[in-house]
Amino acid sequence: MAEKKKYDFTFFEDVHAVARLIPKGRVTSYGAIEKYLGAAKSARMVGWAMNAAHGVTPPVPAQRVVNRNGLLSGKHHFGEVDAMEKMLKKDGVEVKNDQVVRFKELFWDPMIELEVK
DNA sequence: CGATTGACGTACG
DNA sequence: TCGTACGCCAATC
Numbered sequence: 709m710a711e712k713k714k715y716d717f718t719f720f721e722d723v724h725a726v727a728r729l730i731p732k733g734r735v736t737s738y739g740a741i742e743k744y745l746g747a748a749k750s751a752r753m754v755g756w757a758m759n760a761a762h763g764v765t766p767p768v769p770a771q772r773v774v775n776r777n778g779l780l781s782g783k784h785h786f787g788e789v790d791a792m793e794k795m796l797k798k799d800g801v802e803v804k805n806d807q808v809v810r811f812k813e814l815f816w817d818p819m820i821e822l823e824v825k
Numbered sequence: 826c827g828a829t830t831g832a833c834g835t836a837c838g
Numbered sequence: 839t840c841g842t843a844c845g846c847c848a849a850t851c
Contacts, residue, residue, distance in 0.1 A: 738833055750846050751833035758832050759849095775833060782832030 719745065723757035724764065726818050730772045733800035734816035735808050737776050744818040758782060771795040778811025 726741050738754040754773075761768035762785075771792040775781040783792040783806060793803045802809035 739835095742833085750848085751835090752831060752845095753833095753847060755832035756848065761832095770832075773832080776835095780832090785832055 719753060720757045720760055723754055724761055724768045726822075727758070727761065727768045727770060727773055728766065729818065729822065730769060730816055733814065735772045735774055735778070735796070735801060735811065735814050736816045736818065737774060737778075739776050740815075740817050740819065741773070744822070755782065759785065769795075769799075772799070772801075772816075774808055774811070778808040778815075780806045780808070 722745050723741055726736075726744060730736055738751055741754050742751055758768070758770045758773060761770050770782065771780075771786065773782075780792050780796075780803065783789050786792045786795075793806065796803050796808070801814060808814060
């Protein structure tokens, strides 16, 4: 019984992995990750995974993960409200009114980028 | 153990 | 087009 943990963190690990795969200057949405994981039924679970992404190594760029509208829905969870926006700008992502500018252009879909088609 | 909440998304009016 | 309602699954109270 080499059960490391009682719960299956597969979902969390996968979410973290995908989040780390997000290229600099790019952003993605929870829904995209969900669908990539095949769990488009639990959108909120991705948010919980991100909540668990704090303190893990390597750090998970959760700031690059926004909601479907490109809105920084989780900016309040970075300690400071400006932390998420600041990091995004640092990555070269423009943020206006807590929203990613040209979100459609900067959108990074794992299903398309990671899938060999 | 039951009810509420939560970093979302889709459906309906 | 905008606002409200519901579903989803897990964690917390």
